[in-house]
Amino acid sequence: GENVEQHPSTLSVQEGDSAVIKCTYSDSASNYFPWYKQELGKRPQLIIDIRSNVGEKKDQRIAVTLNKTAKHFSLHITETQPEDSAVYFCAAFLSGYALNFGKGTSLLVTP
């Protein structure tokens, strides 16, 4: 199976609504979980990350939650805006050094 699974693959929300993207991972030793945003034709850029000693982290409209027991973590975007439209990737460091990404979620925020 995949090391990092991400759902949903596409997500459409109306401006102002919340969006939630979920990821699960397989390696219980993973200790760092970043989220990247990729706009069309551009490089992935880190938007938020969380380490295994923290359960939740928030940065303005973006938050990430981590459940180490269940091996899943989620990205929450509140008060979505059209400029939030992009592809979002979760990732987890496996075995300490390799980095595995989820397959991505294409988020569309409609005005």
Next chain:
Amino acid sequence: EAQVTQNPRYLITVTGKKLTVTCSQNMNHEYMSWYRQDPGLGLRQIYYSMNVEVTDKGDVPEGYKVSRKEKRNFPLILESPSPNQTSLYFCASSYSGSNQPQHFGDGTRLSIL
């Protein structure tokens, strides 16, 4: 300006013709990595390097080589490119790799005919 620089940005070439994609970072990062991005498959790690002369395979290393002779450079080598290596490639670096944010280059779009 802190950055990861990849060259070339675009390349169209033919099967079997050796090519090298260069990657250079100016942040004194120890960890560098190569990824390929394909529609529906996300980003998949090809190779990574924890430091000079230390490299290791990622998820999809077949058909690729890397070297890390200097801390700032991490070239990706395709000795005999094939059409299934047509993809968008990203180089990235981070301070130590284990739990640090990755800084990505702008990407290299390779087309192997």
